[in-house]
Amino acid sequence: MDFALTAHDQRRFTRSASAFLGAFGLDIPRHPDREGLYRLYDAFTHLPYENVSKIIASRDADNPALVTISLRTPEEVLEGYMLSRLGGTCFSLTHCLYTLLRHCGYNCRRVLGDMNHGPDIHCAVVVRTEGESYLCDAGYLLPEPIGLPLNGHTSVQGKIYRYILLAEPGEPRALSLYTEPPGGGRTRWRYRIRDSEVEDSAFEYHWKRSFTASMNSQLVLSRSSGESHVFVHKHSVRHTTASGKHNENVRGRVGASVQELFGIDAALVERAWELSERARGKHVGGFR
Secondary structure (H helix, E strand, C coil): CCCCCCHHHHHHHHHHHHHHHHHCCCCCCCCCCHHHHHHHHHHHCCCCEECHHHHHHHECCCCCCCECCCCCCHHHHHHHHHHHCCCECHHHHHHHHHHHHHHCCCEEEEEEEEECCEEEEEEEEEEEECCEEEEECCCCCCCCCEECCCCCEEEEECCCCEEEEEEECCCCCEEEEEEECCCCCCCEEEEEEECCCCCHHHHHHHHHHHHHCHHHHCCEEEEEECCEEEEEECCEEEEEECCEEEEEECCCCHHHHHHHHHCCCHHHHHHHHHHHHHHCCCCCCCCC
C-alpha cells in the first residue's frame, strides 16, 4: 500500500470523512483539543472489530485456503461502516483512525504492541494534544482515550471493565494494558505497547503478516453495545455485562445473529463464515 494518498484518494477520503463525521454531528474542529479528541474517538468506537471484511477480501471463493493480501484503505473502512456497518481488524482500524485524526488536525502516531500470541501483532494510535499524550485503541475497543502515564499508572472505567495502563521501567518506553472485571476480580494483562512511532514500511509489513494469523481463518467480531460487550467467535456469542457472562451457541443462524447484534448484512457474514470454514478444511453444508 502506498500510504501517501493520491489527489483522487484524498478527495475520496475527504468525502468519506465528512460523511462519517456528519453522521455523528461532528465537523473538523477549529482547534484539535482534548474535548474534540474524546468526541471523535467516541464516534469511531461505533466501528466494530470484525474480520468479516478481511476474510471476504483475502479468501478466494475457489480456493479459500489461499490468502491474498488486501489492505483496506481508510476511505474503504469509513464507507464500509456507513454502507454496511462493517469495521475492521486492529491494523485497518488503527490506520483509519490515525488518518482521520490527522485529517482533523491532531498530532498523532501509530504504535505497535505485543500480545500473548506474539510480538508486533497489535497496534494503536497515540495522540498528543494540550501537552498530554493519549492512547486510542479502537481495535481493542477501549471506551475512551487513556492518558499515557510518565510513571505509575492511569485508568478509565468502562461500562463493564476497568482499563489500567501501566508505565514500565526501561527503554525504549513501553506501557502495558490490563483489564479488571466488574467487582474487582482478577486483573489480566492484555498487551504491551511500545511508545515509538512506526514507519509506514514497518506498519505495512506487520499488517500483511496479520493475514496469515490463525484468527483470520475463524470468524471473529466484537463490539460494545449499551451495557454489554458482545464477542462472536465462529458460532459462539458471548454477552458480558456488569453482572456476568452469558454464552450462546448460534450454529445454523450465525448470519442472522450477527446482523441483529452488529447490523452487518447476514449474507456478508454467511459468506465469510463459509470461506473461513472451507479454509480450515471444514465441510460446509449451508445455512438453515
